[in-house]
Amino acid sequence: MRVIDRNEHAPAAPAALEIRRRSVGALVLRLDGEDDQAFFRSLDVQLREMPDFLLGKPIILDLTDVAAANRGVDLIRVVRQLRTRKLVPIGVQSGNATLIAAAQGAGLALFDAAPDEVTASPGPAPVAGRGTEDAGRSPAAKDGMAAAGAARDALLWTTPVRSGQQIVCDWGDIIVTTSVGSGAELIASGHIHVYGALRGRALAGVNGNTKARVFCQSLEAELIAIAGLYRVSDDFDRAVWRRPVQVFLRQDSLCVEKVE
Amino acid sequence: MAKIIVITSGKGGVGKTTTTAALGAGLAARGHRTVIIDFDVGLRNLDMILGCERRVVFDFINVINGEAKLHQALIKDKRLDTLHILPTSQTRDKDALTTEGVESVLDQLRGDFDFILCDSPAGIERGAHMAMYFADEAVVVANPEVSSVRDCDRILGLLDSKTRKVEREQERLKQYLLLTRFDPGRVNKGEMLRIEDILEILAIDLLGVIPESESVLKASNLGMPVTLDNKSNAGKAYLDAVSRLLGEQLEHRFLAPERRGLLQRLMGRTA
Ligand SMILES: Nc1ncnc2c1ncn2[C@@H]1O[C@H](COP(=O)(O)OP(=O)(O)OP(=O)(O)O)[C@@H](O)[C@H]1O
Ligand SMILES: [Mg+2]
Numbered sequence: 001m002r003v004i005d006r007n008e009h010a011p012a013a014p015a016a017l018e019i020r021r022r023s024v025g026a027l028v029l030r031l032d033g034e035d036d037q038a039f040f041r042s043l044d045v046q047l048r049e050m051p052d053f054l055l056g057k058p059i060i061l062d063l064t065d066v067a068a069a070n071r072g073v074d075l076i077r078v079v080r081q082l083r084t085r086k087l088v089p090i091g092v093q094s095g096n097a098t099l100i101a102a103a104q105g106a107g108l109a110l111f112d113a114a115p116d117e118v119t120a121s122p123g124p125a126p127v128a129g130r131g132t133e134d135a136g137r138s139p140a141a142k143d144g145m146a147a148a149g150a151a152r153d154a155l156l157w158t159t160p161v162r163s164g165q166q167i168v169c170d171w172g173d174i175i176v177t178t179s180v181g182s183g184a185e186l187i188a189s190g191h192i193h194v195y196g197a198l199r200g201r202a203l204a205g206v207n208g209n210t211k212a213r214v215f216c217q218s219l220e221a222e223l224i225a226i227a228g229l230y231r232v233s234d235d236f237d238r239a240v241w242r243r244p245v246q247v248f249l250r251q252d253s254l255c256v257e258k259v260e
Numbered sequence: 261m262a263k264i265i266v267i268t269s270g271k272g273g274v275g276k277t278t279t280t281a282a283l284g285a286g287l288a289a290r291g292h293r294t295v296i297i298d299f300d301v302g303l304r305n306l307d308m309i310l311g312c313e314r315r316v317v318f319d320f321i322n323v324i325n326g327e328a329k330l331h332q333a334l335i336k337d338k339r340l341d342t343l344h345i346l347p348t349s350q351t352r353d354k355d356a357l358t359t360e361g362v363e364s365v366l367d368q369l370r371g372d373f374d375f376i377l378c379d380s381p382a383g384i385e386r387g388a389h390m391a392m393y394f395a396d397e398a399v400v401v402a403n404p405e406v407s408s409v410r411d412c413d414r415i416l417g418l419l420d421s422k423t424r425k426v427e428r429e430q431e432r433l434k435q436y437l438l439l440t441r442f443d444p445g446r447v448n449k450g451e452m453l454r455i456e457d458i459l460e461i462l463a464i465d466l467l468g469v470i471p472e473s474e475s476v477l478k479a480s481n482l483g484m485p486v487t488l489d490n491k492s493n494a495g496k497a498y499l500d501a502v503s504r505l506l507g508e509q510l511e512h513r514f515l516a517p518e519r520r521g522l523l524q525r526l527m528g529r530t531a
Contacts (some may be wrong), residue, residue, distance in 0.1 A: 159420070160416075162412040163410050163411075165417045179463065
């Protein structure tokens with residue numbers, strides 16, 4: 001058996017088994033303090049709207065709220081329900097002793113809660129842009145995604161984002177150097193920067209990062225959301241319309257400020 | 261080797277077929293061997309606009325299905341011997357367009373022609389996809405209105421990802437915008453989008469601006485592509501577009517409202 005560990009010296013033993021350590025980027029889902037039904041209802045909405053964002057990704061269940069509410073939770077059932085939705089729960093974090101025992105019973109690993117979940121996510125996923133059918137794997141999309149590897153925490157997009165295209169970056173910021181067409185969608189766990197007109201939708205901080213912001217050269221957006229709080233085109237003040245702006249959250253309200 | 265150009269739009273009824281016929285006849289009139297293929301299976305009308313509907317025996321789908329040879333389905337234009345039409349079927353649907361079938365027909369045509377123009381159906385489904393898939397260049401047709409421009413943007417996204425050129429050669433195909441049914445008077449009144457605004461939104465090269473013109477309807481009823489009647493402004497604007505397609509640099513014309521004569525102004529109001 002051969003064990004390779006980045007932190008320790010590997011014992012030199014020949015074998016058919018190779019073990020390596022690597023860190024993975026998992027998404028953290030926080031279970032509802034009161035009620036699993038409510039959790040699954042919101043989850044199903046999320047899955048309908050952005051299926052690729054969660055499907056097939058490793059998921060850690062955060063038990064902070066469940067522990068605080070001091071309620072029991074049938075983790076075996078929760079895991080089963082997640083799997084039928086094609087999600088891959090791998091472990092839990094932030095539970096109390098009872099919950100941790102239940103988690104182990106359900107075959108889940110224990111994780112330490114990361115100090116800052118959003119920035120703790122690892123480097124670029126292999127395919128960052130996803131077009132409903134457009135962006136994603138296509139070479140033109142790759143060519144638009146210039147030097148994505150160069151900047152570790154941002155996805156750089158240099159060609160116009162067309163109506164119907166969706167660019168998803170679940171490991172950092174999205175930077176678009178051109179315009180975003182009406183009917184196009186940008187989804188980032190971090191900030192969104194658009195150095196042209198933003199005419200489509202921009203959803204920043206989708207993992208719940210309330211510090212995420214949206215910047216654009218000309219606000220003409222159909223919708224802007226930060227950590228799930230959104231405003232649509234009609235809600236924007238005419239004073240900021242077609243102006244360079246930044247959008248951010250202040251005490252649970254979405255603020256739009258000119259940056260001229 | 262022919263250059264394959266798709267004429268597409270997303271939105272329906274914006275002038276794709278009119279444009280395909282006009283550009284095809286214009287290229288043929290300048291001596292380029294040109295074939296026009298109708299991809300709008302089930303809604304055959306390219307042959308009518310070109311005035312050869314009474315000569316259709318076999319069609320594109322027959323050739324794909326091996327029911328006829330390509331040369332049996334190709335119709336030679338009576339006015340220009342450099343122009344050919346491959347009509348489509350009125351009775352089948354878009355599923356008849358198989359990738360292999362379309363590829364094999366295009367491969368057979370490539371050696372014998374300089375230009376192959378593909379008239380796309382509206383929408384973004386199979387027919388539109390097949391019309392654009394093998395293209396080297398694309399002419400995206402739009403009217404100066406919001407929904408048409410947005411559909412255009414959608415099509416440009418597909419052209420950037422769902423064509424063989426992009427898949428294989430990893431390079432995007434050349435894309436042009438052709439604005440048609442342009443009415444400068446209505447633009448000035450704010451009822452239609454301005455050219456500058458459209459170009460700002462779409463960020464592609466402008467192949468031409470075709471004015472709204474009665475002569476287009478008249479010409480298509482006569483089965484005569486507008487470029488063969490170069491007296492109308494629409495015909496002239498299309499001929500300019502043909503020149504630009506061939507790499508020439510020309511100013512855009514007919515962008516200002518036409519000054520109407522006294523008599524026309526007096527007569528204009530009767531209804
Ligand atoms: N420049 C123009 N001025 C006036 N009418 C025009 C002009 N261009 C096209 N039309 C008219 O618009 C109508 C639609 O044109 P056409 O059939 O070429 O559109 P299309 O995009 O091919 O439609 P479809 O999506 O159904 O295939 C026709 O009646 C045509 O005569
Ligand atoms: Mg048509």
